[in-house]
Amino acid sequence: MHTSRPATNRQDTVTEVRAAFERYEAALLANDARELASWFWDDARTVRYGIAESLYGHEAITAWRATADPVPASRRLVTTVITTFDDSCAVVDCEFTNGGAPGRGRQSQTWVRFDDGWKIVSAHVSMLEAVLD
Numbered sequence: 180m181h182t183s184r185p186a187t188n189r190q191d192t193v194t195e196v197r198a199a200f201e202r203y204e205a206a207l208l209a210n211d212a213r214e215l216a217s218w219f220w221d222d223a224r225t226v227r228y229g230i231a232e233s234l235y236g237h238e239a240i241t242a243w244r245a246t247a248d249p250v251p252a253s254r255r256l257v258t259t260v261i262t263t264f265d266d267s268c269a270v271v272d273c274e275f276t277n278g279g280a281p282g283r284g285r286q287s288q289t290w291v292r293f294d295d296g297w298k299i300v301s302a303h304v305s306m307l308e309a310v311l312d
Contacts, residue, residue: 185264192263196290199297200261200271210249216241220291220298227302230284253278267292283307 199218206214216237219225223236227243234240259273269290274283289301 185268186266188261188263189266192266192269193261195292196261196263196269196271196297199290200259200288203299204256207250208252208254212241212244212247215244218297218299219302220293220300222300225300227299227304229304230306251277251280253280257283269297281308 203215203218206218219227219237219240221237223238225235225237225240227234227240229243232243234243253276255276255278257274257276259271261269261271263269271286271288271290273286275286276283284304284306287303288299290297291300
């Protein structure tokens with residue numbers, strides 16, 4: 180029976196993931212498709228579920244991002260929760276608003292540390308109809 184548990188939220192790992200996530204967010208706001216593509220694991224098993232699309236594989240994600248409308252410049256993160264497991268896996272969940280647009284968005288990403296750095300291996304974005312308090 181395996182009873183060991185991964186160490187959660189080591190401060191140095193949380194700091195690394197937060198920095199990677201913040202660079203991803205900056206690229207998102209800048210609509211930098213090339214930079215955004217570099218944050219996803221370059222593998223056919225990478226998945227991104229968006230508001231209106233289901234994308235399987237780095238190639239499909241990159242192609243979609245190249246033609247996708249930019250996120251509104253008014254996008255603001257409301258809440259961000261980072262949970263790390265040992266020093267190689269993390270989950271980043273956040274809620275966001277798009278200025279005065281109705282509703283609140285939710286975004287979840289699973290990040291894994293590879294030899295070339297932190298990469299998103301799975302992502303999911305959705306919108307709620309009404310803003311939650």
